[in-house]
Amino acid sequence: MDFRRIFQNAEVSGFDISPLTELLSFEQINELLSLVEIREFKKGEILIQKGVVEDRFFLLRKGVVSAAIVDSTGKTFNRSLLTTYQVFMSSLVFRKKPARLTYTCLTNCEAYVGNFKDFQKLTLKHHEVSIFYNKILQEVFVHFDDKLIRYGASNATERYLQLIKEEPRIESLISQKEIAFALGITPVQLSRIKSALIKK
The missing domain is CATH 2.60.120.10 (Jelly Rolls)
Structure with a gap:
């Protein structure tokens, strides 16, 4: 080893x-x-x-x-x-x-x-x-x-972007609920953040 x-x-x-x-x-x-x-x-x-x-x-x-x-x-x-x-x-x-x-x-x-x-x-x-x-x-x-x-x-959007930067594969590894928990928000809020980012 x-x-x-x-x-x-x-x-x-x-x-x-x-x-x-x-x-x-x-x-x-x-x-x-x-x-x-x-x-x-x-x-x-x-x-x-x-x-x-x-x-x-x-x-x-x-x-x-x-x-x-x-x-x-x-x-x-x-x-x-x-x-x-x-x-x-x-x-x-x-x-x-x-x-x-x-x-x-x-x-x-x-x-x-x-x-x-x-x-x-x-x-x-x-x-x-x-x-x-x-x-x-x-x-x-x-x-x-x-x-x-x-x-x-930082706001929830900034925390989400930081998480994705630190672990790009996170969305394929765990559920949206788990990601939302980590960010201190609800799954609904996370969904809105992702939708807003897609529209940009």
Whole structure:
């Protein structure tokens, strides 16, 4: 398994992490490889369940995953989409607390899966791996700010166009309802946006 090839297009919160692999030696790369395995998941399968402590991290190789808030009645809010080459895990893994979001496969998926605790041990063992990890975290914080600003300042049409730009195949992968959820609008509103764009 070629670590640099695996991470060639990998993103954490939209940040391309592949250049950071140059910080690592061949031996360190092999140790990182020993932490991950390729797994297949079926459509509808839950990868991270709200209320459960989850130690795994995922690099999505194929498919689409939703990250959503699910209330006690099962209603879903504020859904976002994760697509090919994005890395994700429960944000509360750092505090060893239950996840606040539920991550569900919207299609059949394939992902590289590893244990975050094992990765943390490797950062303590190798200074270069720690730098690799710290640089990723820095970019995640910057991207999170950028996303909040962009989301707050953009309308639904702009959010739709951004989604299509980030994942051109999204319309063929998941339903219009799922896309509308991700944009924070109704399917009817999404249909109107698409009709207006076609007329332009």
